[in-house]
Amino acid sequence: MKVRVYAVLLGLFIIAAGGVVAQDDFTSSGAINRSDENGLRQGPWEKTYPDGTLMYRANFLDGKPVGEMLRYHPGGKLMARVVYDAEGVNGKGELFDENGLKVAEGCYIGSDKTGEWRFYNSKGDLLTKENYKNNLKxxxxxxxxxxxxxxxLRMWRAGVLHGAEIIWYPSGSKRLTASYEDGELHGAYTVYYENGHQEVFGRYNKGKMDGPWFFLDSFGKEEYRLNYKNGVADEQELLERREDERFREFEKNRGRIKDPEDYRNDPDSYMMRQ
Known part of the structure; x- marks a missing residue:
């Protein structure tokens, strides 16, 4: 997703902006890109792309950005604006796409994302809200x-999935409930039909299916069940037969089956496809 790319670029930009450069440049309005005797950036700094277009503009105090820091796309449109406090520690940032539309906003401590970040699509609709600590979800x-x-809804701990996961249909009914422990599926796992009936339910143990798993039709009637141990089903013959049936159904409906990867890229279209 381009929004993530902008966020990464901005983070690298902030880190790079704190680097040491001992050379002074001058314009008609005075010195820019100045470092003191200790190698710390002081005052206004600018950098341009190879074609001369402005890449970024910022002010520094003792090597830390203070006030407004601006980063631009190669075409000249604003990519990011971060406003730091007088100590150059806490900052509030906004990210923009090539058309000038805001795609993200949140706060920084130094160059690390912190607290709640919001990401938007090209229409300005809220796509995601994520919480960060030390630059990790x-x-x-x-x-x-x-x-x-x-x-x-997903829960994270230090950049790793940990806790509840819930996925909904566009109608508002639940599609899936699960839980993670240290990045692995662990505990109850349930998939629902849109009418609210369970489609599949069972349990994971440290990332592997464990114990009885139940498979039901859209009316809530059990179709079959499988017993798993360490991720392997006892009823391999039944499992293979069911998988073969599902494969033949897939071939029959090729082009109409939802690709789970599409959900990540476009949840609206994914859920509405039949």
Whole structure:
């Protein structure tokens, strides 16, 4: 996703902006790109792309950015604006796409994202809300459909999935509930039909299916069950037969089957496809 690219570029930009350069440049308005005798950046700094277009502009005090820091796309449009406090520690940032539309906003401590960050699509609709600590996802992360209804909820700890996961249909009914422990599926796992009936349910143990798993039709009637141990089903013959049936059904409906990867890229279209 381009928004993530902008966020990474901005982070690298902030880190690079704190580097040491001992050379002074001058313009008609005075010195820029100046470092003191200790190698710390002081005052206004600018950098341009090879074609001379402005890349960024910032002010420094003792090597830390203070006030407004601006980063531009190669075409000249504003890519990012971060406003730091007088100590150059806490900053509030906004990211923009090549058309000048805001795609993200949140806070920094130094060059690290912190607290709640919001990401938007090209129409200005809220796509996700994520919480950060030390530049890593930490706490609640939510995504939304263009209607504003929730699409997913995931819990993170130090950049790793840890806790509840819920995915919803665009209608608002649940599609999936699960839980993670240290980045692995662990505990109850349930998939639902849109009418609210369970489609599949079972349990994971440290990333592997464990114990009885139940598979039901859309009316809630059990179709079959499988017993797993360490991720392997006892009823391999039944499993293979069911997988073969699903494969033949897939071939029959090729082109109409939802690709799970599409969900990450476009949850609205994914859920609405039949």
């Amino acid at each position: 930490d706490g609640e992360s939510r995504s939304y459909y263009q209607s504003g209804r929730p699409a997913s």
